[in-house]
Amino acid sequence: MKIITLIEDSKQDENLVNEFGLSLYIEVDGVKILLDTGTTGNFIKNTKNLGVDLEDVDFVIISHAHFDHGGGLDDTLETNKTAIVYMHEDCRNEYYGNIGAKLPPAINFFVHPFVKRSMVFSKYIGLNQQVLSKHKKRIKFISKTIEITKNVFLVTNISKKNPIPEGNKFILKQKNGRLELDDFNHELILVVKEEDGVVLFSGCCHSGLLNMIETVKKLFKDQSIKAVIGGFHLKFQPGKDNLAGTEKDIQDIAKELINQKIQRIYTGHCTGKKAYSVLEKVLKDRIGHLFTGAIIQT
Numbered sequence: 301m302k303i304i305t306l307i308e309d310s311k312q313d314e315n316l317v318n319e320f321g322l323s324l325y326i327e328v329d330g331v332k333i334l335l336d337t338g339t340t341g342n343f344i345k346n347t348k349n350l351g352v353d354l355e356d357v358d359f360v361i362i363s364h365a366h367f368d369h370g371g372g373l374d375d376t377l378e379t380n381k382t383a384i385v386y387m388h389e390d391c392r393n394e395y396y397g398n399i400g401a402k403l404p405p406a407i408n409f410f411v412h413p414f415v416k417r418s419m420v421f422s423k424y425i426g427l428n429q430q431v432l433s434k435h436k437k438r439i440k441f442i443s444k445t446i447e448i449t450k451n452v453f454l455v456t457n458i459s460k461k462n463p464i465p466e467g468n469k470f471i472l473k474q475k476n477g478r479l480e481l482d483d484f485n486h487e488l489i490l491v492v493k494e495e496d497g498v499v500l501f502s503g504c505c506h507s508g509l510l511n512m513i514e515t516v517k518k519l520f521k522d523q524s525i526k527a528v529i530g531g532f533h534l535k536f537q538p539g540k541d542n543l544a545g546t547e548k549d550i551q552d553i554a555k556e557l558i559n560q561k562i563q564r565i566y567t568g569h570c571t572g573k574k575a576y577s578v579l580e581k582v583l584k585d586r587i588g589h590l591f592t593g594a595i596i597q598t
Contacts, residue, residue: 301328301492301499303529303596304350307343308568311592315349317342318592320538321368322503322531322569325352328492331449334360334376334383335490336503339368341375350593354379359448362387363503363530364487365395365427368569374431377438386454389441390486394474395426401470401537408537412469417479422472442488445519455489455515462510465533466544467570471506482506491516497526497563499598504531504570510556517560527564527598528557529590534575541572550575554582564598566590 304325311318321338325347334357337343347354354376360383362370370391377385399421400412415421432439445455464484472479489512490501500516502509509532516525532553536544543550557565565583567576568590580587588596 301326301494301598303598304352305568305590305592305594306334306346306350306352307338308590308592308594310568313349313593316346316592321371322590323372324501324529325350325357326492326501328452328494329450331359331452332357333452333490335501336361336363336369337372337376339371341372343372344375344379346592355381357383359383359452360385361454361488361490362391362427363490363501364388364484364506365391365393366504367425367427369503370427374428374434377435383438384448385435385439386442386448386488387439388456388486388488389443391427392429392432392441393426393486394424394429395482395486396422396472396474396479397425397538398422398470398472401467402539405536405542416469417472419479422479425471451493453491453493453519455491455519457515458484458487458489458507459511459515459518460507461514462508464508464511465506467533467536467538468506470537489516491520493520493523494526494598497524499527499529500525502528502530502532505533509553513556513560513562525560525562527566528562529566529596531569532567532571532575535570535572538570541574543572543574543578547578550578551582554579557583557586562586564588566594566596
């Protein structure tokens with residue numbers, strides 16, 4: 301399997317465009333998959349330099365209903381006229397980010413309790429509903445785990461046994477005209493089954509990385525998880541490189557990845573540089589950084 305990071309927050313090649321968001325191109329057994337589409341269609345500018353023909357993509361997967369993962373969907377489907385799009389049926393709902401996600405932590409501590417459910421102090425961060433309507437004939441909304449092609453699975457109903465990321469406190473969904481904490485039922489796990497194990501792909505791990513691992517292990521009892529790839533949501537606030545939890549919390553996640561015998565971990569986007577540094581001290585050469593243009597072979 302070959303994975304190419306079409307866009308991510310960072311880059312190492314000045315010939316490429318980066319942005320806050322994530323898009324991964326995955327090629328396995330002749331099947332071509334696009335996981336997420338970044339915040340805009342900017343990732344398309346990188347495809348030529350990275351040797352990817354977007355028109356050849358067979359499946360587009362939207363991992364969850366946030367703009368930085370589905371913002372480029374319209375441009376994607378205008379470029380590619382045949383790919384089938386999969387996302388959770390709850391992606392049709394409306395999602396918001398509270399102002400506390402942008403405030404300095406000291407101020408946020410006092411302000412957030414008073415504005416945490418306020419529509420006035422929240423910003424829409426969900427998918428463009430007009431785009432979903434425009435392309436509705438090409439979108440398959442799912443609510444249960446399915447195999448979309450041989451050995452490629454979309455997993456729903458993610459376990460909630462382990463703690464979820466602390467940054468989720470700023471993310472809301474609209475229900476009956478009011479805002480409440482997002483339960484992230486709209487989040488999917490992409491799993492690719494290979495001869496020597498499965499590879500777990502996440503957009504942001506809002507449901508918690510360890511919960512995703514537990515869910516996949518229960519579904520694929522006879523398989524080891526050989527790699528985990530994606531964002532881990534270990535930043536407390538977007539736009540700020542602060543930890544979601546303590547350094548020990550991050551270390552414990554890394555130790556559990558070792559306990560689970562996961563050979564390779566590739567992460568970036570919402571993980572953050574500080575959290576990555578903590579993970580790296582524990583995981584050492586098991587971990588690699590996702591950046592725009594990064595190429596992974598499994």
